[in-house]
Amino acid sequence: MLFPTTCPNCLCENRAEFTDSSIHELTCPNCKARYCVFVRKQKFEMLFDLGTRALLDGYAREAVASFAAALERFFEFYVRAFALERAAQRGEEFGEALGTLNATWRHVVSQSERQVGMFALAYLLREGKEPEFLSGKALGTDFRNKVIHRGYIPGHAEVEEYAARIFALIDRLLSELGDTAQHAELAQEQLFANHLAALPDSVTAIFEEHPGMFRARRFGQEHLAKSRPSPANVRGPNVGGSAAPLNDAQAFQQALRERSQGLRHFKFK
Numbered sequence: 001m002l003f004p005t006t007c008p009n010c011l012c013e014n015r016a017e018f019t020d021s022s023i024h025e026l027t028c029p030n031c032k033a034r035y036c037v038f039v040r041k042q043k044f045e046m047l048f049d050l051g052t053r054a055l056l057d058g059y060a061r062e063a064v065a066s067f068a069a070a071l072e073r074f075f076e077f078y079v080r081a082f083a084l085e086r087a088a089q090r091g092e093e094f095g096e097a098l099g100t101l102n103a104t105w106r107h108v109v110s111q112s113e114r115q116v117g118m119f120a121l122a123y124l125l126r127e128g129k130e131p132e133f134l135s136g137k138a139l140g141t142d143f144r145n146k147v148i149h150r151g152y153i154p155g156h157a158e159v160e161e162y163a164a165r166i167f168a169l170i171d172r173l174l175s176e177l178g179d180t181a182q183h184a185e186l187a188q189e190q191l192f193a194n195h196l197a198a199l200p201d202s203v204t205a206i207f208e209e210h211p212g213m214f215r216a217r218r219f220g221q222e223h224l225a226k227s228r229p230s231p232a233n234v235r236g237p238n239v240g241g242s243a244a245p246l247n248d249a250q251a252f253q254q255a256l257r258e259r260s261q262g263l264r265h266f267k268f269k
């Protein structure tokens with residue numbers, strides 16, 4: 001998927017393809033200036049945005065794989081945030097804690113079932129509750145498998161329902177994580193810093209924050225207003241009685257209206 005970048009030398013717009021590392025080394029075709037764009041975005045956010053873009057463009061079936069991958073990568077993000085938070089509480093040095101975490105993750109990296117197991121324990125230890133949302137029914141696992149492994153061609157509405165479910169779950173868990181998410185984000189910052197240090201002086205570094213489905217939620221006004229909402233705030237019974245709580249589909253539609261503006265810049269071709 002492509003996104004627009006601006007050459008820092010001649011200011012012309014050049015499209016770049018998103019990379020897995022979120023680091024984009026570019027040479028302007030117009031003036032030949034070299035620049036490097038760092039996109040501050042987590043993998044799960046990128047994947048969810050890819051799915052949303054695909055859904056908006058009418059590729060419902062293709063969107064399912066991106067939404068499913070977004071959820072898996074979010075579980076990893078949660079485990080990383082939790083592990084790094086605990087290490088910080090024990091007074092461990094960040095680099096060392098990250099090294100130990102990466103070495104540990106290598107034991108589960110190729111099996112998503114093991115990763116879900118790690119996530120379940122992390123959630124229990126952090127929240128003191130059962131991750132009741134992990135049942136296959138709640139996660140839409142049957143639907144995902146039917147689409148991905150059995151070639152089922154889903155309708156737009158079915159995929160939208162699946163996306164809404166995943167969106168609501170990630171949104172809720174991000175709210176519960178609160179500022180703890182910053183521990184996992186620091187890992188990306190460190191990766192960027194290492195890359196930046198190795199860049200020649202002639203290359204201009206550009207850091208970008210792309211708006212996306214979760215970005216505004218985490219860094220917008222409502223995020224500043226609370227660090228750790230009560231479960232009642234997140235979903236369910238309405239405390240103040242001012243407005244009816246949104247169901248998953250409504251919450252997803254609202255997020256699409258409010259937060260998907262940035263997705264318009266993204267193009268598949």
Ligand SMILES: [Zn+2]
Nearest residue numbers: 007010028031
């Ligand atoms: Zn240029």
